[in-house]
Amino acid sequence: MRQRVLEAVTDPAVAQLDLGEQLDVLLHRVRELFAVDTATVLLLDPAGEQLQASAAAGIEEEVFQGVRVPVGSGFAGRVAASRQPVVIEHVDATTVLNPLLWERGLRVLLGVPMEASGHVVGVLHIGSTESRRYTDAEIDALQLVADRLALAANAYRSRSERAAATLLQTSLLPARLPSVPGWELAARYVPGAEVGVGGDWYDVFQLPGNRLGLVIGDVVGHGLTAAVVMGRLRSALRAYALEFPDPADVLCKLDRKASHFEDNTMATVAYAVIDTATSRMQVALAGHPPPIIAVPGHPTVFADGAVGPPVGQWLALDDRHAGSFELPRGAVVTLFTDGLIERRDVTIDERLEQLRSSVQSAPPEAVCARVMATMVGTSAATDDIALLAARHVP
Incomplete structure (x- = not known):
């Protein structure tokens, strides 16, 4: 598992894509590698207060509908606040804020933090409609994917913010x-x-x-x-x-x-x-x-x-x-x-x-x-x- 994940996240061809395409390609690979029904990335907003669904494979509506989760609340919010992997085996309104997840019949969720330069960038989580247990090896492998995505997201955000700040400053x-x-x-x-x-x-x-x-x-x-x-x-x-x-x-x-x-x-x-x-x-x-x-x-x-x-x-x-x-x-x-x-x-x-x-x-x-x-x-x-x-x- 670890070797296959390493090959997926270090693919030079993927590294040449822009952030949106990287997320899309890697999330589809994650679904196949982990045999899950959904894979989602939520990125932290500039204020550091909310996670927003930015890419998804399986439940794309999360992105289309602009799902947001406050840090510290719900499933993804707990992952971001604790900076630790979180597994839940009972998906409903008491454990997850986003109704799309339990409405689509998900039964198990695994989420890991995305961190870069010592800061939380977002959360990567996968879900299955079948009951299952995630092994330590699978959790470690998903963390590898999250680390790679965090680096890409952090670099993209830094470039984008610099360009936007320069344009705004010049215009004013x-x-x-x-x-x-x-x-x-x-x-x-x-x-x-x-x-x-x-x-x-x-x-x-x-x-x-x-x-x-x-x-x-x-x-x-x-x-x-x-x-x-x-x-x-x-x-x-x-x-x-x-x-x-x-x-x-x-x-x-x-x-x-x-x-x-x-x-x-x-x-x-x-x-x-x-x-x-x-x-x-x-x-x-x-x-x-x-x-x-x-x-x-x-x-x-x-x-x-x-x-x-x-x-x-x-x-x-x-x-x-x-x-x-x-x-x-x-x-x-x-x-x-x-x-x-x-x-x-x-x-x-x-x-x-x-x-x-x-x-x-x-x-x-x-x-x-x-x-x-x-x-x-x-x-x-x-x-x-x-x-x-x-x-x-x-």
């Missing part, structure tokens, strides 16, 4: 920065070499009353989940920016939204509003490093203002404040995320000073180029980086 970053008389803009975004696309974003938008909004933020976490949350926060901030002129009020509303709707989410945000008629800028900070301001004839400085807590987790409620700064002609304001300053072998203070000294009064494209050359250089950043520069034209 401004395709073109607005053209504002008297002001120049430039920006950069670079995914982290180790973590790929994350929750960093920048945004620039024009507001009523000759105002210009500048945003830079960083959602805690990486990958598709962080990118999705980033997209929702970006949209919400834009909406609040139209309703509330004070950046501090906007971040208060964003904090309330994130705390209520984005469970276990936290993000740092810097939001600045420039009145292009008066050249005055208001900045509110939610756990984010302050912008850097370079004015011709003056030392380059970090904007001096109160830094409130990040948004999310009900950390701030309505207690936020904005600082106000003059941006005379020639002044440059630069916003950034912490991926630009974090390095394992250098302290944050040293990196911040290095960044401050690299920002000068110059066209924004030149500012961004100099900052990236100084702070990134020839070594790829481990975390993703967002950088935004605005200049009051001399």
